[in-house]
Amino acid sequence: MNQSRKYFKNFVIISIILWLVVFVFIPNVIIMGTSFITRDDNYLIKMVFSLDNYIRLFDPLYVSVLLHSLNMAIFTTLCCLLIGYPFAFILVSLPDKVRFILLFLLTVPLWTNSLIRIYGLKIFFSTRGYLNEFLLWTGIIDIPLRIMYTPAAVIMGLIYVLQPFMIMPLYSSIEKLDKSVLEAAQDLGASKIQIFIRIIIPLTLPGIIAGSLLVMLPSLGLFYVSDLLGGANNLLIGNLIKSQFLNILDWPFGAATSICLTIIMGILLYIYYCVGKLINKQVEL
Numbered sequence: 001m002n003q004s005r006k007y008f009k010n011f012v013i014i015s016i017i018l019w020l021v022v023f024v025f026i027p028n029v030i031i032m033g034t035s036f037i038t039r040d041d042n043y044l045i046k047m048v049f050s051l052d053n054y055i056r057l058f059d060p061l062y063v064s065v066l067l068h069s070l071n072m073a074i075f076t077t078l079c080c081l082l083i084g085y086p087f088a089f090i091l092v093s094l095p096d097k098v099r100f101i102l103l104f105l106l107t108v109p110l111w112t113n114s115l116i117r118i119y120g121l122k123i124f125f126s127t128r129g130y131l132n133e134f135l136l137w138t139g140i141i142d143i144p145l146r147i148m149y150t151p152a153a154v155i156m157g158l159i160y161v162l163q164p165f166m167i168m169p170l171y172s173s174i175e176k177l178d179k180s181v182l183e184a185a186q187d188l189g190a191s192k193i194q195i196f197i198r199i200i201i202p203l204t205l206p207g208i209i210a211g212s213l214l215v216m217l218p219s220l221g222l223f224y225v226s227d228l229l230g231g232a233n234n235l236l237i238g239n240l241i242k243s244q245f246l247n248i249l250d251w252p253f254g255a256a257t258s259i260c261l262t263i264i265m266g267i268l269l270y271i272y273y274c275v276g277k278l279i280n281k282q283v284e285l
Contacts (some may be wrong), residue, residue, distance in 0.1 A: 028262070035255035044251055053256035069237040072151065073219040078157040080166040080215045081208065083159070086256075088170035092177075103171075106164050114161050118228050119260065121157055122148065125229070149231035157225040162218060166211040171206025174200075209272050215264050237261055 029245035033054055040046035056062065091099055109117060124130050125147040132144040147153050177200065185195050201208075237257065244254030 025284065031255045031258055034252055035259050037252050039250050039252050044249060050252075053253045054260075056253060057256060057260055065235055066237055066260075068181055069220050072155060072158070072234075073216045076162065076219045076257050077153050077166075077212050077216045078164050079155065079159050080214065084166040084170050084211065085208075086148060088167050088174050090176045091167075091171055105169060110164060114222075115224055117161065117212050118157055121160055125153055125156075144272060148155070148229065149233070151230065151234050154226050154230035154236075157224060157229045158215075159221045162215045165214040165218075169207040169210040169214065170204065171207075173204040173210075177203055201261050206276055207280065209275055213268055213272055217268065220261060220264070 014114065034045065036049055036051070038046045038048040038050045038052070057066075088232070091102055108239070121122070126132070127144045127146065132141075132149070135141045136144065177242055181199060181203075182195060190198070220236060222236035223236055223242045226234050226236045226239050238261075241254050241257050244250045244257060248254075
């Protein structure tokens with residue numbers, strides 16, 4: 001019996017390693033190699049080593065796209081945090097049956113392809129969409145609002161798609177809070193604001209950081225949200241990568257941009273690792 005478990009364990013480990021090598025490591029090596037070669041009009045790529053693709057990233061046009069993407073991602077993350085933290089806090093305090101229903105409703109949208117949901121949101125936000133029709137019917141507005149093809153539409157689309165990824169880590173962190181610590185702080189005369197700032201936020205910081213990363217990192221690359229809701233004036237770095245590969249057919253520069261995005265994600269993950277390590281040391285002390 002133990003021998004069969006050992007074989008099964010080795011099989012699972014080998015399968016995971018093979019999967020990572022074939023679908024993660026090798027593609028990334030190919031992308032990295034492509035970023036150092038030259039574009040060719042006839043054969044897409046030419047095996048000539050060059051650093052021009054990375055130098056081009058410092059062009060003001062591409063820098064502005066990157067900064068715009070970061071601004072949109074940071075703002076989306078903050079909005080998701082402001083919405084998700086109170087929701088997760090209320091969710092923990094609810095009875096088990098109600099909590100299960102709300103968690104179920106939270107995850108139901110994830111069962112549907114996000115592209116289809118964004119098309120639905122596009123119809124909802126359009127000039128003759130349900131939102132404008134409702135606002136006109138209630139008399140709140142006299143003329144339809146122009147929501148589509150604005151930065152606000154892109155941010156709302158990103159929030160709509162990524163909000164569950166913020167709530168779930170927050171819910172997990174808040175659920176693990178030791179109530180005896182909160183009661184002790186209350187007995188010692190701490191106000192609700194002091195308890196929230198000095199105890200609850202530090203203890204739930206891993207969930208805040210994890211949720212922020214789960215929202216911020218994908219929001220940099222969800223090009224279809226920007227394409228459908230933002231138009232040409234609200235490009236994300238994901239749109240730039242997509243256009244280089246599919247429209248302009250400049251694979252080396254598209255690969256270099258992908259590597260740049262990967263490096264940004266790696267830096268953010270390293271920050272998360274350092275903060276987590278710091279929190280663990282403070283807890284041990």
